[in-house]
Structures are given as structure tokens and as C-alpha cells.
């Protein structure tokens with residue numbers, strides 16, 4: 244469960260009086276997620292209708308100064324037909340608040356379920372949604388540096404230092420070797436745009452094969468567009484432990500993305516390296532969290548080694564099979 248900051252229900256009820264959002268009926272900490280504290284709120288309006296909202300308190304890696312970028316991006320994407328949640332303004336037009344000593348926002352609740360074992364049809368729908376997101380992001384004026392780029396990976400690796408080997412013997416050496424490989428081979432000539440950068444199945448809400456919501460844009464940034472597809476590939480096309488790769492999902496994801504956005508030959512050629520980078524990025528944040536998560540946080544830490552297995556797979560896979568024919 245990701246709740247780092249505990250807010251009593253009375254405080255949430257008082258907080259809600261700033262909004263035209265009704266009175267609090269229930270507030271529940273949300274089990275999923277690792278970055279922020281999230282509550283699902285249910286309220287009743289004056290006419291007796293009930294409403295649901297997400298209350299997010301920003302922790303850890305989210306810098307308060309970046310919140311206007313995320314808000315503007317979701318306004319831009321929402322206005323262009325992407326199913327993304329709105330940040331809700333209070334009675335004075337303010338969207339960014341403070342609660343429990345943290346920056347906090349009230350956010351539109353979107354229906355849908357996060358799939359745990361995506362079918363190829365669902366992977367294709369995710370590819371289409373990512374392609375449409377990239378199309379909709381064209382013309383967005385905001386920019387945000389990716390704090391988790393290669394320089395950021397080096398910095399994280401240095402912070403984990405000797406603790407890597409407490410996760411698995413030899414892990415520090417593996418990470419150093421992969422960083423050296425990526426330093427030498429990371430492409431610099433591919434198109435850049437605003438990307439989601441964390442489009443895991445738990446950040447895509449679906450009903451059947453239909454995408455009903457894209458959430459959790461708190462890693463979104465300006466970076467290589469095809470790197471976003473690589474992140475999504477690493478998250479959607481493997482078993483949770485990273486031991487099994489599902490080629491049909493990869494082909495479906497790739498064909499959905501290519502149909503909605505298009506993928507150049509240079510992006511296809513660089514794809515295996517982008518996937519190695521994506522695998523290392525999540526290995527590193529998971530390893531850092533494995534070592535540093537506070538003991539009293541209600542959060543399920545994610546296994547770094549599940550991303551070491553993906554990294555190994557990408558390093559040895561036939562590049563031609565990753566996105567299908």
C-alpha cells in the first residue's frame with residue numbers, strides 16, 4: 244500500500260470544504276502505487292449524488308515545482324481527446340494545496356481496471372494509447388528534463404553503491420557494466436517529445452480491451468519518444484518476475500503504436516538499446532527503494548531483480564523479435 248503520509252478523515256473532510264466537491268463519506272488509502280500517498284474519496288453532494296475523487300499527497304521523487312508542468316500537460320492532452328484525469332480547482336481556482344505537510348491535489352477519478360496479465364489485444368490498445376498520447380503531445384510548449392536519464396542512472400547507482408550486493412551478489416558489477424555499455428551506445432539522434440516514461444499496466448485503466456484512463460504522469464518529461472515505447476515494452480511484455488517474455492504482446496504493442504503514431508527505421512534499429520536503458524532505469528529505482536524505503540511506510544517494495552532479468556533478456560534477444568515483424 245502506498246500511504247506515506249497518514250491524514251485523519253476529519254482533516255480530509257475539512258480540506259474538502261475548500262472545494263465544491265460535497266462532504267466526505269469515506270476515505271481509503273489506496274493499495275497500489277509506490278511514489279505518492281493516494282486516497283480514494285467518496286463524497287455526497289447537496290443533491291444526494293455521490294462522487295469519487297483521488298486525493299494525492301506528493302512524496303519522494305515529485306518536486307512541487309514540477310506540478311504546474313504536469314497540470315498543464317494533462318490539460319493539453321485532455322483537450323486533445325486523451326483519457327487523462329483533471330486536476331480539480333478549489334472555489335478560488337487553486338489546484339495545488341497543502342495537506343498533512345505535503346503538497347496535495349484533488350484529482351478526477353477515472354473508472355477502469357489495471358490488468359495484471361495483459362492479453363495481446365490489451366497490449367495493442369496500450370500501444371495505440373501511447374501513440375495517441377505522443378500525437379496529442381505535439382505542440383505542447385512545456386518542457387521538463389528527465390531526471391532519470393543516463394546521468395540520473397549514474398547518480399542513483401552511486402547512491403546504491405555497496406548495497407547493491409546485499410540485493411544480489413555481483414549486482415553492482417552488472418550495473419556498472421551496463422552503464423558503460425549504454426554510455427557508449429545510447430542514441431542521440433532520435434526524435435524527442437514529452438513522454439509518459441512510466442506507462443506500466445498499473446498506470447493504464449481498462450474496461451475489457453478499451454483504455455479508459457492513463458494516469459500517473461509524475462515521471463513525464465522531455466526525452467527520446469521511442470524510449471517511452473521501450474519503457475512500456477519492458478512493463479507489458481514479461482511475467483512479473485521478468486523470467487518469461489511474451490512475444491505476442493510485444494508484437495501487438497508495437498503494431499498498435501506504429502498504427503497510431505508511426506515508428507521510424509532509426510527508432511526500430513535503436514529499440515533494443517532503448518529497452519536495455521529502460522530495464523536499467525527501473526532496476527535502479529527499485530534497487531534504491533529496496534534499500535531506502537522507510538520501515539513504517541505502507542508500501543509493497545518492487546523487486547529490482549525482475550528488471551535485471553529483463554535487462555539480460557534485452558542484451559541477448561534477437562532484435563528482430565522485440566516488436567514482431
Ligand SMILES: Nc1ncnc2c1ncn2[C@@H]1O[C@H](COP(=O)(O)OP(=O)(O)O)[C@@H](O)[C@H]1O
Nearest residue numbers: 273275276277278279297328351352353458459
Ligand atoms: N485518476 C485516477 N482515477 C482512478 N484511480 C486512480 C487515479 N489515480 C490513481 N488511481 C489509483 O491509485 C493507484 C496509485 O496511483 P499512482 O498515481 O500510480 O500512484 P504512485 O504515483 O504512487 O505510483 C493507481 O494504481 C490507481 O489504482
Ligand SMILES: N[C@@H](CCOP(=O)(O)O)C(=O)O
Nearest residue numbers: 276277278443459525529545
Ligand atoms: N513503475 C515503477 C514504479 C513507479 O510506480 P507507479 O505505481 O508510479 O508505476 C516500477 O514498477 O518500478
